[in-house]
Amino acid sequence: MSDSAFLDAAAELLGPRGLTRDPALMAPWLTDWRGRFSGSALAMASPASTEEVAELVKLCARHGVAIVPQGGNSGMSGGATPDTSGTALLLSLRRMNHIHDLDRATRQVVCEAGVVLQTLHEAAEAKGLRFPLTLGGKGSATIGGLIATNAGGTQVLRHGSMRAQVLGLEAVLADGSVVRALTPLKKDNRGFDLKQLLIGSEGTLGIVTAATLRLSPAVAARAVLWAGVPSLEAARALLLFCQDAAGDALEGFEVLPHAALEAVLAYLPSARAPLSSAHGWHVLIELVADRATAETLSARAEGLLGQALEHGLLEDATIAASEGQAEAFWTIRDSIAPAERARGPAVQHDISVAVDRMPAFVGEAVSAVEARWPGTQAVAFGHLGDGNVHFHVIAPAGVDGLSWQTGDGKAISGFVHEMVTQWQGSISAEHGIGQLKRDDLARLGDPVVLAMLRAVKDALDPAGLLNPGKLVPLAPASDNP
Numbered sequence: 001m002s003d004s005a006f007l008d009a010a011a012e013l014l015g016p017r018g019l020t021r022d023p024a025l026m027a028p029w030l031t032d033w034r035g036r037f038s039g040s041a042l043a044m045a046s047p048a049s050t051e052e053v054a055e056l057v058k059l060c061a062r063h064g065v066a067i068v069p070q071g072g073n074s075g076m077s078g079g080a081t082p083d084t085s086g087t088a089l090l091l092s093l094r095r096m097n098h099i100h101d102l103d104r105a106t107r108q109v110v111c112e113a114g115v116v117l118q119t120l121h122e123a124a125e126a127k128g129l130r131f132p133l134t135l136g137g138k139g140s141a142t143i144g145g146l147i148a149t150n151a152g153g154t155q156v157l158r159h160g161s162m163r164a165q166v167l168g169l170e171a172v173l174a175d176g177s178v179v180r181a182l183t184p185l186k187k188d189n190r191g192f193d194l195k196q197l198l199i200g201s202e203g204t205l206g207i208v209t210a211a212t213l214r215l216s217p218a219v220a221a222r223a224v225l226w227a228g229v230p231s232l233e234a235a236r237a238l239l240l241f242c243q244d245a246a247g248d249a250l251e252g253f254e255v256l257p258h259a260a261l262e263a264v265l266a267y268l269p270s271a272r273a274p275l276s277s278a279h280g281w282h283v284l285i286e287l288v289a290d291r292a293t294a295e296t297l298s299a300r301a302e303g304l305l306g307q308a309l310e311h312g313l314l315e316d317a318t319i320a321a322s323e324g325q326a327e328a329f330w331t332i333r334d335s336i337a338p339a340e341r342a343r344g345p346a347v348q349h350d351i352s353v354a355v356d357r358m359p360a361f362v363g364e365a366v367s368a369v370e371a372r373w374p375g376t377q378a379v380a381f382g383h384l385g386d387g388n389v390h391f392h393v394i395a396p397a398g399v400d401g402l403s404w405q406t407g408d409g410k411a412i413s414g415f416v417h418e419m420v421t422q423w424q425g426s427i428s429a430e431h432g433i434g435q436l437k438r439d440d441l442a443r444l445g446d447p448v449v450l451a452m453l454r455a456v457k458d459a460l461d462p463a464g465l466l467n468p469g470k471l472v473p474l475a476p477a478s479d480n481p
């Protein structure tokens, strides 16, 4: 059947608000957040309910139309960008943005897929609760996208990634059938945990339409600390100490090298270095307390730093004296990426290795990259407590951005991913595979794991219509009949 028969049927199903082919309305959603991938689409559908999504998917299945699910388009791996053929339907979940049953007693909430993370934060806060997952893209990222990418952020250390927050899920499968599993069951041993299969599947196995999420008590007080240490190994020793001494109060532990702090200070004229002394590495620590322990938090924070200093675990440290100063500390952390972008071209890697091996890995990787590509600067920063750093390599001064990215930049990424694989780590700790890392996953992934990924994909989406070209590598040519 023709495109026009499909489009007429979709328009009838979704009504005027639910389908557009207007190039101006579609344009912002056809290029990814970092501007690395651009595509085109047959149309953009914006269904308003799970039933509409299910009927639309059935229609796509009948017409053989591929579907690219999209939430806030804040993903970092090009997973929500269609290819350039113009044959796929862009399926936006943003109209499905209702929050239901935010329950203080059970500390649970049911969200439709298009709810924006920041909106959920505000709704939970209004009830004296919080959703304990946050990240820089919170004003755009949706619950469906966060689930589809199993997003992390700065609170994973204590609360886990999105996998740990999802208690129930509703999704539409490739044939239009609906998995309704929103009711949370603490114990349920009826075989595979299919909800976990959909989490992190990047729109390749099903379309998430709603989820039941875990909430936590609101934070009544926080203490934000900044410490200077000589090395990443010293930062890890400090992390172990804080985990022992602060226990559950330890919410964040972020590291940055001296060069990253310098870059932010040059980029943000209003920023001030938290410590007057110079250090090889800096650590941002956040401790939190609920109402029962709020009063003692600042004494605990002071005690923690005092003991760490006594044990020689840090060179210098300070505690934010006000909420404004605490925010200023976090602004430094959150400005590393934009400060680096302002300096010129760079390639970014979102990698993990076992936490105890991270200092050695970073040391080796930085030296290897800078020696092999003279003039580059490699900078690792981020979530040390999760064994996850953002490993960014900045181009030599004066190079042409585009040709560097596609030449040396690409070679550097391949090299970094090979190194991570040799260290039994992951080439994607947070941002998913999308189209950005699919080739490297195919090249470096364990063949047994890749075969399992393909088997699951073939079983749930035999026609390959859900987000084609993303995440799941094609079978090697020799396997094709």
Ligand SMILES: Cc1cc2nc3c(=O)[nH]c(=O)nc-3n(C[C@H](O)[C@H](O)[C@H](O)COP(=O)(O)OP(=O)(O)OC[C@H]3O[C@@H](n4cnc5c(N)ncnc54)[C@H](O)[C@@H]3O)c2cc1C
Pocket: 033, 068, 069, 070, 071, 072, 073, 074, 075, 076, 078, 079, 080, 093, 113, 134, 135, 136, 137, 138, 140, 141, 142, 143, 144, 145, 146, 147, 148, 149, 150, 151, 152, 153, 154, 202, 203, 204, 206, 207, 208, 209, 430, 431, 434, 467, 470
């Ligand atoms: C400034 C900034 C900081 C960030 N920091 C972090 C961070 O610290 N940690 C982290 O993990 N991520 C981070 N991210 C990445 C990003 O926020 C996450 O990947 C987010 O989960 C994407 O949500 P989204 O709604 O924008 O999804 P999109 O970008 O629209 O889509 C992402 C993927 O999910 C699929 N998808 C979207 N919605 C659905 C659905 N309903 N059903 C099925 N599949 C769907 C898409 O097809 C695509 O493959 C950051 C992003 C920005 C812009």
